[in-house]
Each structure stands twice: as structure tokens, then as C-alpha cells.
Amino acid sequence: MKSDVASERVTLADVADEAGVSLSTISKVLNGRADVAPATRERVEQVLAERGYQRRGGGRSETRAELIEIVFHELDRIWSMELIDGVESVAKEHGLSVVLTVSGSRHSPDADWVEGVMRRRPVGVVLVFSDLAPEYREQLRARAIPFVIVDPAGDPSPDAPSVGSANWSGGLAATRHLIELGHRRIAAITGPEDMMCSLARVDGYRSAMNSAGLSIDPAWIRFGDFHVTGGRDHARELLAGTDRPTAVFAGSDMQALGVLEVARELGLRVPEDLSVVGYDDIPLARWLTPRLTTVHQPLRRMGEEAARLAIRLADAPIGVAAPTPRMDLATSLVIRESTAAPADA
Amino acid sequence: MKSDVASERVTLADVADEAGVSLSTISKVLNGRADVAPATRERVEQVLAERGYQRRGGGRSETRAELIEIVFHELDRIWSMELIDGVESVAKEHGLSVVLTVSGSRHSPDADWVEGVMRRRPVGVVLVFSDLAPEYREQLRARAIPFVIVDPAGDPSPDAPSVGSANWSGGLAATRHLIELGHRRIAAITGPEDMMCSLARVDGYRSAMNSAGLSIDPAWIRFGDFHVTGGRDHARELLAGTDRPTAVFAGSDMQALGVLEVARELGLRVPEDLSVVGYDDIPLARWLTPRLTTVHQPLRRMGEEAARLAIRLADAPIGVAAPTPRMDLATSLVIRESTAAPADA
Numbered sequence: 001m002k003s004d005v006a007s008e009r010v011t012l013a014d015v016a017d018e019a020g021v022s023l024s025t026i027s028k029v030l031n032g033r034a035d036v037a038p039a040t041r042e043r044v045e046q047v048l049a050e051r052g053y054q055r056r057g058g059g060r061s062e063t064r065a066e067l068i069e070i071v072f073h074e075l076d077r078i079w080s081m082e083l084i085d086g087v088e089s090v091a092k093e094h095g096l097s098v099v100l101t102v103s104g105s106r107h108s109p110d111a112d113w114v115e116g117v118m119r120r121r122p123v124g125v126v127l128v129f130s131d132l133a134p135e136y137r138e139q140l141r142a143r144a145i146p147f148v149i150v151d152p153a154g155d156p157s158p159d160a161p162s163v164g165s166a167n168w169s170g171g172l173a174a175t176r177h178l179i180e181l182g183h184r185r186i187a188a189i190t191g192p193e194d195m196m197c198s199l200a201r202v203d204g205y206r207s208a209m210n211s212a213g214l215s216i217d218p219a220w221i222r223f224g225d226f227h228v229t230g231g232r233d234h235a236r237e238l239l240a241g242t243d244r245p246t247a248v249f250a251g252s253d254m255q256a257l258g259v260l261e262v263a264r265e266l267g268l269r270v271p272e273d274l275s276v277v278g279y280d281d282i283p284l285a286r287w288l289t290p291r292l293t294t295v296h297q298p299l300r301r302m303g304e305e306a307a308r309l310a311i312r313l314a315d316a317p318i319g320v321a322a323p324t325p326r327m328d329l330a331t332s333l334v335i336r337e338s339t340a341a342p343a344d345a
Numbered sequence: 346m347k348s349d350v351a352s353e354r355v356t357l358a359d360v361a362d363e364a365g366v367s368l369s370t371i372s373k374v375l376n377g378r379a380d381v382a383p384a385t386r387e388r389v390e391q392v393l394a395e396r397g398y399q400r401r402g403g404g405r406s407e408t409r410a411e412l413i414e415i416v417f418h419e420l421d422r423i424w425s426m427e428l429i430d431g432v433e434s435v436a437k438e439h440g441l442s443v444v445l446t447v448s449g450s451r452h453s454p455d456a457d458w459v460e461g462v463m464r465r466r467p468v469g470v471v472l473v474f475s476d477l478a479p480e481y482r483e484q485l486r487a488r489a490i491p492f493v494i495v496d497p498a499g500d501p502s503p504d505a506p507s508v509g510s511a512n513w514s515g516g517l518a519a520t521r522h523l524i525e526l527g528h529r530r531i532a533a534i535t536g537p538e539d540m541m542c543s544l545a546r547v548d549g550y551r552s553a554m555n556s557a558g559l560s561i562d563p564a565w566i567r568f569g570d571f572h573v574t575g576g577r578d579h580a581r582e583l584l585a586g587t588d589r590p591t592a593v594f595a596g597s598d599m600q601a602l603g604v605l606e607v608a609r610e611l612g613l614r615v616p617e618d619l620s621v622v623g624y625d626d627i628p629l630a631r632w633l634t635p636r637l638t639t640v641h642q643p644l645r646r647m648g649e650e651a652a653r654l655a656i657r658l659a660d661a662p663i664g665v666a667a668p669t670p671r672m673d674l675a676t677s678l679v680i681r682e683s684t685a686a687p688a689d690a
Contacts, residue, residue, distance in 0.1 A: 066464065067444065075433065081426045088420065088447055097461060099412065100443045102433055116442060119411065257632055284629035287602055 011053055019047045030055065030143060032118025045135075048142045055144040067122040068307060069099040071109050073129060079282055079299050080128075083150060086303025087126055094311055096123060108133055118143055124310030126150055126303070130196075132160065146313035150306045161313065163306040163327045167197045170295040170331035171204025174249045174277040177293070177333055179212045182341045183247040183275060187220035189234045189259070190251035198223060198251060201279065205249055220245055224255070231258025239266055239274070246274065246342040253278035253285050253294055260288065260338075271340035281334055290337035298329045305329065356398055364392045375400065375488060377463025390480075393487045400489040412467040413652060414444040416454050418474060424627055424644050425473075428495060431648020432471055439656055441468060453478055463488055469655030471495055471648070475540075477505065491658035493651045506658065508651045508672045512542045515640040515676035516549025519594045519622040522638070522678055524557045527686045528592040528620060532565035534579045534604070535596035543568060543596060546624065550594055565590060569600070576603025584611055584619070591619065591687040598623035598630050598639055601683075605633065616685035626679055635682035643674045650674065 016023050021040060028036050029044040036044075047053075068091045072080055084100065091098050099122060103113035107130050114136045117125060125140070125147040132140075132147060137160070140147055149162035171188075178186050188205040191198035202221060209216050222238070224230035231250055238245060239262055250256040256278030260270060268274045270290055278285060278294035285292040305327055361368050366385060373381050374389040381389075392398075413436045417425055429445065436443050444467060448458035452475050459481045462470060470485070470492040477485075477492060482505070485492055494507035516533075523531050533550040536543035547566060554561050567583070569575035576595055583590060584607055595601040601623030605615060613619045615635055623630060623639035630637040650672055 066461070069442075075426060075430045081420060084429075084445065085420045088445065092447065097414075097465060098445045100429065100433065100445050102437065116411070120442060284632055287629055288632060289634035 011051070015044070015047050015051055015053055018051070019044045030118070031121075032115045034115075045139065045142075049138045053142055055142065066096050067099045067120060068094075068096045068124050068126065068310060069101060069117060069120065069122040070126045070303075071101050071103055071113060071128060073102065073104050073109070075102060079280065079297075082299035083126075083128060083303035086300040086305075087307040088303075090304050090307035090311070094123075096311075104129070107131055109136070111136075114139055117145065121145065123314045124148070124307075126306045126310055144314075146310055148306045148310045148313070150302050158326075161309055161325055163302050163309065163329065165297050165302060165329045166331045167200035168204040168207075170279060170297075170333075171201035171249070172208050173204075173331070173333040174279070174295050175205045175208035176212075177335065177339065178247045178249065178275060178277065179208060179214065181247075181275065181339060184214055184342075185217075185220075185243075185245040186214070186247045186249060187222070187238050187245040188249045188251075189222045189224060189231055189238075189255050191223065191226045191230075193223040201251055226252040226254060228254050228258040228261075231255030232262055233258070235259040235262035239263070239268065247276070247339070248274065249277045249279075251279050253280045253282045253292060255279075256285075256292055256294065256338075257288070270338050272343060275339040275342070277333075277339060285334075286336065288338075293336045293339040294334055296332045296334050298331070301329055356396070360389070360392050360396055360398055363396070364389045375463070376466075377460045379460075390484065390487075394483045398487055400487065411441050412444045412465060413439075413441045413469050413471065413655060414446060414462060414465065414467040415471045415648075416446050416448055416458060416473060418447065418449050418454070420447060424625065424642075427644035428471075428473060428648040431645040431650075432652040433648075435649050435652035435656070439468075441656075449474070452476055454481070456481075459484055462490065466490065468659045469493070469652075471651045471655055489659075491655055493655045493658070495647050495651045503671075506654055506670055508647050508654065508674065510642050510647060510674050511676045512545035513549040513552075515624060515642075515678075516546035516594070517553045518549075518676070518678040519624070519640050520550045520553035521557075522680065522684065523592045523594065523620060523622065524553060524559065526592075526620065526684060528590075529559055529687075530562075530565075530588075530590040531559070531592045531594060532567070532583050532590040533594045533596075534567045534569060534576055534583075534600050536568070536571045536575075538568045546596055571597040571599060573599050573603040573606075576600030577607055578603070580604040580607035584608070584613065592621070592684070593619065594622045594624075596624050598625045598627045598637060600624075601630075601637055601639065602633070605683075615683050617688060620684040620687070622678075622684060630679075631681065633683075638681045638684040639679055641677045641679050643676070646674055 012023060012026050016026050025036060026044060029041050070084060070087050088098050099120060101113060104110040125145060127147055127149045129149060130151060149160050151162050151164045175186060188202050190202045222234040224234055235258060248259050250259055256276050259276050263270050263274050270276055278292045281294045281296035285294050357368060357371050361371050366389060370381060371389060374386050415429060415432050433443050444465060446458060449455040470490060472492055472494045474494060475496060494505050496507050496509045520531060533547050535547045567579040569579055580603060593604050595604055601621050604621050608615050608619050615621055623637045626639045626641035630639050
């Protein structure tokens with residue numbers, strides 16, 4: 001491995017030369033140490049990026065921690081666990097431990113996290129985010145820390161390796177199931193309008209309706225947050241009139257809970273008076289009364305595949321162009337008790 | 346800090362001398378490196394333990410990773426998340442990242458984990474276990490890695506710092522609530538007989554019954570696993586006869602789910618024909634029909650307190666006898682819809 005070290009040094013010396021700083025400063029920047037002036041750090045990062053410097057990776061070196069990192073913007077207690085569980089099981093197979101961090105906003109982790117991960121030097125990173133800002137990508141690349149986006153939101157950057165699930169197919173399957181039961185007046189509550197998964201699910205719904213020759217009242221399509229309140233607020237409006245829909249496809253199981261609540265308030269029986277399909281198949285879906293028909297998202301498997309991909313990228317020989325695969329795992333409809341033929345069918 | 350390093354070296358030299366190995370071998374053993382013969386490792390560990398060698402800790406040194414570790418024997422998707430969430434929030438306050446590992450059996454982590462943690466060198470460890478084997482404790486002590494047991498099972502070793510919750514009081518509060526509603530025939534399903542939390546909860550139940558002058562049919566007290574099946578199997582037997590109990594205090598919300606299922610099978614309405622109290626207050630408790638009356642375990646706060654204690658122990662000056670506090674956080678009864686006065690009261 002002596003030649004590796006030597007060639008790394010040569011390149012680092014070039015970077016130091018061009019940035020006009022010492023080798024030890026370069027090393028501090030590479031390792032995310034705090035004791036470097038911001039302007040110096042910026043200059044070094046710029047030269048590292050321009051020169052396309054990449055630290056020697058390729059296999060687990062002594063300097064690399066036996067860690068794989070998973071980053072969330074928040075720990076959602078209902079489904080973060082499944083992703084963590086998937087990452088952990090693959091980590092264990094490879095003798096790695098899992099570091100779990102919480103950082104940033106819904107779309108991307110923040111600068112603090114990036115500095116921390118450079119110090120921790122994990123084998124790879126699984127990001128439960130839609131994207132990673134270009135400058136942070138560059139910083140990870142220079143340090144040979146590969147990342148994979150796990151993206152239940154379905155909105156990945158095309159040039160980043162990512163694992164998602166088939167949102168459009170999920171929306172299609174849920175709606176087809178309702179149509180096959182005889183429903184004609186079907187509403188869809190989905191997530192925020194700026195999330196690709198919301199759009200993909202609702203497009204699946206639209207395609208199923210269109211294929212069956214059913215028209216869609218624009219008032220039947222609702223965008224909201226993925227929480228219980230989102231389902232509740234929209235259901236109150238959807239189910240108020242006499243010409244109400246006979247079925248609701250909700251964008252999450254939590255929204256479906258909100259719909260079930262409103263149905264109870266209004267004295268509507270589920271599934272006799274109203275059919276409800278959820279999305280996610282979180283553990284509580286099977287314990288509700290009625291047990292919830294829902295679209296299963298393979299969250300555990302998404303965590304596994306993302307971890308596997310990160311490790312594969314870490315082990316790839318340097319210089320080989322990294323693949324940037326996008327993998328969408330299949331969703332599947334789980335039929336339970338909250339859906340039935342409409343009363344007037 | 347020169348003097349610290351010097352005094353550490355002296356002690357290490359003593360250890361090396363006595364074990365008849367080189368300083369670099371000692372260092373390998375201390376850092377959990379694999380390239381040491383098992384017999385040598387054992388001899389070194391023995392000398393380290395006999396001499397009471399302790400690595401310099403006290404504050405975050407350069408050599409220590411900015412990590413705090415939480416160890417489970419399995420990732421229970423329903424409540425591990427709350428503990429992780431608690432540990433993570435305190436870790437973030439202290440600029441630490443959380444390493445999550447899964448290891449060992451219900452009672453204690455295994456040797457692989459101990460070797461791994463010596464390499465990772467976290468600031469501290471939160472163990473979601475009843476205990477840590479004495480030799481592993483000694484190994485962590487020698488490396489100045491403090492540990493705190495989070496112990497929902499209520500069975501801590503008296504000389505280990507631990508955070509639990511008030512199981513006995515929880516059992517008492519649940520049973521008193523049923524008695525106050527007018528129930529006389531109250532059964533208790535609890536966890537395995539070899540877990541202290543099972544015994545403590547059932548003792549709380551007994552005390553509440555005794556204080557109220559109510560007799561207990563021995564058939565009303567059931568030990569089983571904490572899962573749905575445990576509740577279901579015992580409920581089938583408890584609720585079969587005509588002289589069935591009018592209320593069941595279940596040892597976990599999952600067991601309570603099993604009881605609710607059996608009630609449905611038998612056509613018993615909850616709470617009109619049967620009152621049910623759970624334990625834990627997991628997220629789904631509030632979404633069941635009827636919403637579950639249950640004993641709230643402060644899992645998130647238990648995670649927080651354990652992390653705080655581990656960090657406090659890590660920051661304690663060396664030589665100061667470490668405190669071995671046991672902290673029991675309060676449980677509280679959450680009254681929802683699954684309990685009411687008995688029909689015949």
C-alpha cells in the first residue's frame with residue numbers, strides 16, 4: 001500500500017501548492033477539523049474540487065471507521081425504525097456499526113452534519129432525504145465517502161445513487177382495487193404538492209380512473225400534509241355533502257386514520273358506507289378497526305438495498321466511474337377490511 | 346496534557362512488564378484490535394483488571410470519537426424508536442453522534458460487541474439490557490468508556506448505573522383505576538416470570554387488590570410473553586367461563602391488543618362487558634377502537650436520562666469514585682375509552 005500513500009501525498013502536495021497552504025492544513029480540511037479559518041477552508045475545498053482530488057478509498061482502510069451512517073431530517077417513530085432496521089442488518093453482515101444522525105430540513109442535511117461526517121469517516125452514508133447540495137456532494141466525493149439517497153418521497157436528483165419505491169404503481173393498484181369493487185366516486189388525498197411521491201401516487205390514481213372511463217371531480221383530489229390532521233381536514237370537506245365519494249384513497253396510513261375518525265364522527269360505517277385505502281402499511285394498520293387496506297412500502301428492504309449500495313460504492317476501485325443507479329422497489333396492495341363494494345353498487 | 350500522557354505510559358509499561366508483552370501489544374488489546382493471540386489478550390486483560398488500570402478519560406480527548414452508543418438486543422419497531430429519539434436529542438446537545446448496535450440475547454450483549462466498542466471508543470454507552478457481564482464491564486472500565494443501563498425490564502444489577510421506570514406503581518395505578526370504577530373480579534396478564542418488571546407490575550396489582558380488601562383467584566394471574574399472542578392465549582382461558590373477570594390489566598399494549606381480539610371473538614363489548622388496561626402507551630394505543638387506557642412508560646425520557654448520565658460519567662475526573670445511581674422515572678395512567686364501570690356494578 002506504500003505506492004497508494006505516495007501518490008496520495010503527491011496529489012495533496014499539488015493541492016497545498018495551489019491553495020498556498022501547508023499540507024497539515026489540507027489534512028485538517030479533509031478531516032473536518034474546526035481549527036481552519038473559513039476563508040482558507042473555502043479555498044482548499046475549491047482546489048480539491050477543481051483538481052478532482054479523491055482520497056484513497058477502495059476497501060476498508062485502517063483510517064476509515066467501521067461505521068455506516070444513516071441521516072434523517074427527523075426521527076419519525078412510525079417508519080424510521082424500519083429503515084434503520086434494514087440498514088442495521090446489512091451493516092452487521094459487513095461488520096459495520098450504524099451511526100444515526102438527525103440533521104437539516106426535509107430536503108437536505110445541513111453544513112454541521114457535513115463537517116461531522118468528515119470527522120467520522122464512515123464507509124458510506126445512507127441519506128433519507130431528497131437530495132444533497134452540490135458542494136456537500138463534492139466534499140464527500142473528495143473524501144471517498146459514498147452516499148446513497150433513500151427516497152420515499154420519490155424526488156431524487158438524477159445523478160445520485162438512490163433507492164425509492166414505485167409510487168405511481170402504488171396509486172394505480174389502490175385505485176384499481178376500489179374500481180374493481182364497484183366504486184365510481186373515488187377521492188384521493190395525497191401529500192404536499194412539492195413532493196414527487198404525492199404527484200406520482202395521484203397520477204397513478206388518475207390513470208386508473210381514466211383507464212376505467214371514470215371522470216374525476218377536481219374537488220376529489222386533495223394535497224395536504226401526510227399526518228392525521230391532513231386526512232381529517234380533507235375528509236371533513238370531502239364527506240360533507242350528499243354526493244360524497246364512496247371511497248377515499250389516502251396518501252398515508254396516518255391520513256387514512258384521519259379519514260376513519262371523520263367517518264366515525266359522521267356516523268359512516270367503514271367499509272359499508274365508505275371504503276378507505278391507506279399507504280405505507282405501518283405496523284398499526286393491521287390493528288385498526290377495521291383493519292386497514294393499504295399499499296405496502298418496503299421500507300426495511302429500501303434500507304437494506306441502500307446500505308448494500310453504499311458499501312458496494314465504497315469497495316469500488318478508485319478511478320472506476322461510480323455507477324449512479326436508481327432502484328425502485330415494488331409496492332404491493334395489502335387488502336384487509338376497510339374496503340368493500342359500495343352500498344349502492 | 347503532557348503529564349497525563351506520561352502517567353498513562355508509566356502505568357501501561359507496568360502492565361506490559363507484568364504481562365510479559367510489548368507496549369504495542371497492550372495498545373492493540375486496549376483498542377480492540379484483532380491481531381493479538383487470544384491467550385495473550387486474556388493475560389493482558391487480567392493484568393489490566395488486577396492493576397485497576399484506567400485509560401485517561403475526563404473530557405473529550407482527541408482520541409475519543411464524538412459518538413455515543415446505544416445497544417439493543419433487537420430493534421423493536423414499536424418502542425426502540427422512542428429510546429433512540431431520547432438518546433439522539435441529548436447527543437445532539439453535546440455535539441455527539443449516535444451509534445446504534447444490535448447484539449446478544451435479552452440479558453446481555455455479546456463478545457463481538459465488546460470488541461467493536463473498544464475500537465469505536467464512544468464517549469459512553471447506553472445499554473438496553475438488564476445487565477453487562479462482569480468481564481465486559483471491566484474491559485469498558487479499563488478503557489474509560491462509561492455505560493448506563495436503560496432497563497424497562499426493571500432488573501438492573503445494583504452496582505451499575507441504570508435508568509428504569511416505576512413498574513410497581515404502574516401496576517398499582519392501573520388496578521386502582523379499575524377498582525375505583527367498581528370492578529371486583531380483575532385479572533392480570535403480565536410478562537415472563539424471570540423479568541423483574543413482570544413481578545413488580547403484578548405485585549402492584551396485588552397490593553391494590555389487597556388494600557381494597559378484594560380476594561384474588563390464583564387463576565387470574567397469568568405470566569406470558571409480552572406480545573399479542575401472550576395476551577390472546579391467556580384471554581381465551583380467562584374469558585371462557587361464566588364467572589369470568591370483568592376487567593383485565595395487561596402487561597403490555599400488545600398483550601392488550603390480544604385481549605381486545607378475544608373479546609371481539611366472544612362478542613364481548615369493550616368497555617361495556619369488559620374493561621382492559623394496557624401498559625407502555627405505544628403510539629398505536631390512541632388509535633385503537635376503543636382507544637386504550639394504559640400505563641405510560643416514559644421511554645423517550647428514559648433514553649434522554651441515560652444519555653445524560655453516560656456523558657456525565659465520561660466527563661467525571663478520573664479517580665473520583667463513579668456514582669452508580671439508579672433512577673426510576675415515574676409512570677402515569679392514561680385513561681382513554683377501554684375502561685368503564687362493570688355492567689353489574
